[in-house]
Amino acid sequence: MENRDENLPFLGRMMTWVDRPGSANKIFWALVVVCIGLFLADFTYKKYGAFAVESIPGFFGFYGFVMFTGLILLSKALRVLIKRPEDYYGDKAVDREEYPAEQCDKVDYDA
């Protein structure tokens, strides 16, 4: 695999940076910095909105963080209830079919 990846298209080669060791950490901490910056930015301008909560500094950040986390946790709980095997609806369901190969054009990049 390593050897194959030497001939990646230019754009793809540029983007392999994200998979380098340590890059994920850098992205994460950059995100943290951006978020702190956005929170601090709330003190630099006059906030207005139809509702009082909108003028609380960092309201949207807090709301986004909490609701997103809640969404993920609730989805996980939902999955316990409604997850079923792919053949649950029997043989005549698209979920257990392969997509017809003749309608695709499966080619490897270095073919």
Place this chain on the structure above:
Amino acid sequence: MMLDTMPTAFLFFAAAIAMFALPKGPIRGAFLLVVPLFAGWQIWNLPAGNLLQVGFFGFELELMRVDKLARVFGLIFTLAAFLGNLYAWHIRDSVQQMATLVYAGSAIGAVFAGDLITLFIYWEGTAMASVFLIWARGTEGAFHTGMRYLIVQIGSGVILLVGTALFYRETGSIEFGLMTLTSAGTWLIFLSFGIKAAFPLLHNWLQDSYPAATITGTVVLATFTTKLAIYALARGYAGTEILIYIGAIMTVFPIFFAEIENDLRRVLAYSLNNQLGFMVVGIGVGSEMAINGAVAHAVAHILYKSLLFMSVGAVMFRTGTSKASELGGLYRTMPRTAIFCLVGAASISAFPLFSGFVTKSLVLDQVAENQYPFIWAVLVFASAGVLSHSGIKIPFFTFFAHDSGLRPKEAPLHMQLAMGFTAALSIYIGVYPAPLYALLPYPVEYVPYTVNHVIASLQLLMFALLAFAVLMRMGIHPPEIRAINLDTDWVYRKFTPSILVMASRGVSVLWTTCAAGINSVLSGTIRQLYRSHGPEGRMARVWPTGSMVLWIAILLAVTLVVNFLS
């Protein structure tokens, strides 16, 4: 009838027939691109007004009612048809090509329909043409899914027809204008629109069928049916308050399903449902700016949703699958598709400088201005939810995340062109919304780019992104696994069939028991009769001949005695 005064729908129908005169390949492909362009040019130049009346069984049908609301939908539909046909340049299947033209033509015809009968005819036209895009997959699963889809779509049309008949009886008019929910007729018409708009609990035809269509078919399907319903609601039920609550529920419940769904095309179908919710809320609020918001969001949505379906479709075209559990790391060899997908993701998530930002905020702003705090909170939550499945999940688990080891070739040139053009339009609208705002039904006085709005949006999105990153690092984010999830289609795919099976078993058990009971009663009676009247029976012990002789002897004796005495 001159070509430029012909109803736009007829242009598409004529092209669907003329297409067969052209050889399959680039010539027909080019023709399929020219037709929507020509139609778009025609719509652009149409004067406002009722341009064409046709008599029909004593009714006067309005085939071309042109106003700003109809025109903007007509234009975006022709653009979507163009982009869909460009994306499908490689297709040599006449059925799909014809279905696309008739489907787009019907949707455009419906948009310009000035009366409910014309609307009904085109309404059913979209149903019948579009199912071929599902059946064209050619598998047994697709056939069954297509049948379910068709039943729901035709059902919606039948309800529309009944509603129209009742409406006509009440009002004596078949005009398709603003209605109120005060009679059975208008309720039925509302229900019919609601089915196509995928209202909660009426929604599951969408998630069931769109992932079953062909790669190119899904791109086309994603544009017309649901947005036609949005147009119809905006025309017929603007300001109907119940729509605010229906729409708010629509924005929320699909995001939970999208989060745990493995098939990325179904994730997009749930996400489509959620986006329709924002439009429905806008229509429910009903102010001029809210209607503008719903329409603008429909336009932006058609573009970025097509783009997302195109990018997932391109991956499917090269790998044969759209299941997140099988994909990952494709940015290495499909970097352009990855970038186009990211543009779509940023647009649907409403990042500043992308189309969703300048359209969704029109709706949110109106909800806030008209003082619906709870609905507003729900919509803001749903906006973070959009980021989770369409903004993050689709690009991240397809092109990044773990390396699936797949090294597919970049998408074919025509797909890249279609995606690139759509991506460029999504950015253009986001950066410079004035031309889109100018097309909206009412004058727009709205500035999306204020410090307040930009920072608030960025905060919401970046903190949600941070939550995602934290959850990934902690290993809490649900993994992509090969499985399906139940939704309301369970009712008619599993529950009702199993009830029927149980009922038939019950009937058969009841029948067997009854038959056995009757049998045993009858055979008991026969046995009883046999026991008393059979050869060995009590009644047979005294033979009738013996008693006869005895009685004759007695009679003779009596006669003799009588004779002797007399």
